[in-house]
Amino acid sequence: MMDYKTVSLSDQVFEHLETDILSGKYQRGEIITELQLCSELGVSRTPVREALRRLFQEHLIEDTPKGTMVLGITPKDYLDMSEIRLRIEELAVRGFIANMTEDNRKELNEAVDFQEFYLTRGDVDHLRALDGQFHEIIYAGCGSRVLQDTLAPLHKKIQQYRHNALQAPLRARNSVQEHRAILEAITARNADLAVEKMRQHIENAIDRALNGQEK
Numbered sequence: 001m002m003d004y005k006t007v008s009l010s011d012q013v014f015e016h017l018e019t020d021i022l023s024g025k026y027q028r029g030e031i032i033t034e035l036q037l038c039s040e041l042g043v044s045r046t047p048v049r050e051a052l053r054r055l056f057q058e059h060l061i062e063d064t065p066k067g068t069m070v071l072g073i074t075p076k077d078y079l080d081m082s083e084i085r086l087r088i089e090e091l092a093v094r095g096f097i098a099n100m101t102e103d104n105r106k107e108l109n110e111a112v113d114f115q116e117f118y119l120t121r122g123d124v125d126h127l128r129a130l131d132g133q134f135h136e137i138i139y140a141g142c143g144s145r146v147l148q149d150t151l152a153p154l155h156k157k158i159q160q161y162r163h164n165a166l167q168a169p170l171r172a173r174n175s176v177q178e179h180r181a182i183l184e185a186i187t188a189r190n191a192d193l194a195v196e197k198m199r200q201h202i203e204n205a206i207d208r209a210l211n212g213q214e215k
Contacts, residue, residue, distance in 0.1 A: 013043060014051035021060050021072050024160040028074070031067045075210055078161050081154045082206050089135075089202065090195045092151060093182075095142030097191050104141040105187060111137060112183050115176045127166050127176070128159070134179050158209075165208035178204065 017037070020026050037048045052068065055061045061068050073081075096104075111134045118126040135155050139148040155162075166172045178201040185194035 009043065010047040010050040013037075013041060013047040014054050016041065017051050017055060018058070018060065021055070021070055022157055022159050023163070024072070026070045026072070028070055028072045030070045031064075032061070032070060033067060073157055073160065078158055078209065079206070081158055082202060085151065085154060086199060086202055088147065089138075089151060089198055091144070092138050092142040092147050093186070093194050093198050094191050095144055095147065096138045097186055097189050097194060099141060099143040100186070100189070101141075104137060108134065108137050108141075108183055108186065112176070112179050115179060119172055119176050122169065124163070124166055124172065127172055128163050131162055131166065131175065131179075132156070132159070161209040162205070164210075165205045171208045175201070175205065175208070 017026075026032060034045050034048050034052070037052075038045055041048070052061065056063075060072060061070055063069075111130050115127060115130045115134070118130065132155060136152060139151045139155075142148065166175055178197065182194055182197045182201060185197050
């Protein structure tokens with residue numbers, strides 16, 4: 001049974017189910033039912049029904065003759081989201097450099113330091129969390145709520161693909177090295193180089209996630 005405290009019941013059920021879909025716990029094509037979810041989560045039908053309504057709006061599930069089917073994020077969705085990131089994450093990087101303080105530079109540095117530590121331990125779960133943290137620090141410090149509100153949800157939605165991109169040891173090491181290169185360019189306030197390194201990182205992540213290439 002889930003433990004609900006400050007956030008509303010329906011919000012927590014939605015966030016839980018959204019995470020399960022985006023992480024791949026519920027696979028594309030899988031049929032889910034209200035009764036099944038109520039049993040799994042230990043809640044009544046009302047918050048489950050509200051959560052499902054929001055998942056429909058997010059295009060993560062759909063109605064079929066067989067029942068409610070999980071859609072998740074398809075490879076085409078992932079490519080579309082990555083294309084958006086390629087086009088506007090440049091703005092976030094430039095904004096972060098323009099607004100950078102010593103505190104958020106240290107925060108970004110610590111994220112990479114911890115990534116390198118967990119890389120030596122082969123801890124993919126922590127690496128994936130820190131991968132998200134690295135990008136979210138840039139979004140939060142870029143000086144634009146519009147960019148942050150656009151990029152942060154996209155990065156959350158591709159978490160299963162980020163997991164794939166970090167699953168093999170060589171892929172994980174290369175990803176962390178790319179973060180270090182981005183950090184060094186940001187620290188030097190070299191916006192053009194930081195943007196180029198970020199673009200290479202996103203392009204390589206696409207190859208790692210979809211094609212299994214060891215970039």
